[in-house]
Amino acid sequence: MKTPAAYNLLKVSSRAPHNVHKEEVERELRRIRQDLVELQERLYAENRRSVLVVLQGMDASGKDGLIRRVFSGINPQGVRVDxxxxxxxxxxxxxFLWRIHRKTPxxxxxxxxNRSHYEDVLVTRVDNIIDDEEAQRRFExxxxxxxxxxxxxxxxxKFYLHVSEKEQRERLDERINDPSKQWKYDASDQGKASQWPQYRAMYEDVFAHCNPPTCPWILVPSDQNWYKAYVVASTLRHALLEMNPQYPKAKTERPK
Amino acid sequence: MKTPAAYNLLKVSSRAPHNVHKEEVERELRRIRQDLVELQERLYAENRRSVLVVLQGMDASGKDGLIRRVFSGINPQGVRVDxxxxxxxxxxxxxFLWRIHRKTPxxxxxxxxNRSHYEDVLVTRVDNIIDDEEAQRRFExxxxxxxxxxxxxxxxxKFYLHVSEKEQRERLDERINDPSKQWKYDASDQGKASQWPQYRAMYEDVFAHCNPPTCPWILVPSDQNWYKAYVVASTLRHALLEMNPQYPKAKTERPK
Structure with a gap:
């Protein structure tokens, strides 16, 4: 299977740019989260549109931590995680879309x-549960x-949390040694870690086939948790500002 | 909006062919229902595939009665009606597909x-809730x-229960006069009946756009209830015979 050079993950940085500083970014992240609180309120009140955040990434790319960092301050009545x-x-x-569709906003x-329908063209391919033809049908x-x-x-x-093979290895090792992280570790993690190249190829194929300009993937450098949270939060804020949800005029109106 | 002549419902008979006799057909229907009982059992035991019967038709085309006539004898554990x-x-x-997808088998x-996702390109168009562009997106x-x-x-x-405008009018009148049918009548029925031509045009458009050879509509002459039930039941039997479900060999096997 060939993927265009544009989707060579080995050439995508998994680290923050050098001129970006952790303290500044964390300060900015706090501001963004305040904005998100207000924007979510307006989206909820408007009751006409919705947002779906798809988080994908290899094992130990930090999806759980990211959700905590970005969404903790927001009114849980208007945010749901599955x-x-x-x-x-x-x-x-x-x-394969049946269980996904039930959970759309x-x-x-x-x-x-937290993971999504994309697992059905990722783990299923790495584990040879589906063939390339079935993958093609699923892409469509x-x-x-x-x-x-x-x-x-x-x-x-759609966010891809991009960690390097080296960083993933270190995080999985940490799961074994850190008592507060051992609950996340299971024996299959070691096997999965060694499959980084296989997952990389399948992700690149996803980026080649399910990446229309109207619904593009956002590749997030994710070796550093502070930068990853900032990129996701600021992208979400930008999207909500573009949507510009409005408080409805009259309370008696029902959504169409 | 233009539809190909092939989908001119005025040229499709809503009655059984003349050489078909009610008594024979009803005898045959009983045989078919016995076959369906066994075929359903095999489908259920096999536990690898499923059947979706979509029933569409204008008001008073007899969807409820059809369901009773065709599916009554079958084990309800393996048949669900929504x-x-x-x-x-x-x-x-x-x-618009969210509520539909939840109910797929x-x-x-x-x-x-009993009615389906097709209502979202039928009543919504007759009532001008969606425009032609949105209808086109929904067809896709x-x-x-x-x-x-x-x-x-x-x-x-996918069955379209085809009743003539005259037959529909008579059935709706009967709802007003027959005490056992008055519960089905509501004031909007009269309005809908007069919309037969509008519904006809929208159905023809459905047949023009959502009718691939791999998933065709079956137009069922439905002015006579006995014939309609026979057509649907024998089509279902034929489909199940083609699927030819098998009892699994070993009880310990799980479905894939």
Missing amino acids: AFKEPTDEELSHD GHGMIQVF AINAFETLLQQAGTTIL | AFKEPTDEELSHD GHGMIQVF AINAFETLLQQAGTTIL
């Missing part, structure tokens, strides 16, 4: 997917699905 | 949709959605 783990028997007895909501289904959501008023932000 | 009525606020706050199931979303289901092992049978 993690997609190994599918249940009932989920497996439906098409209704009007006014910010929905975060995903593109149509995301278009459907967008047409119904959902802004989709 | 009716899609006016969407709730929560449903309206998602894309899992492996082993026969799912009947529907085609992608049905392809997704088929690729996951669902056989889709």
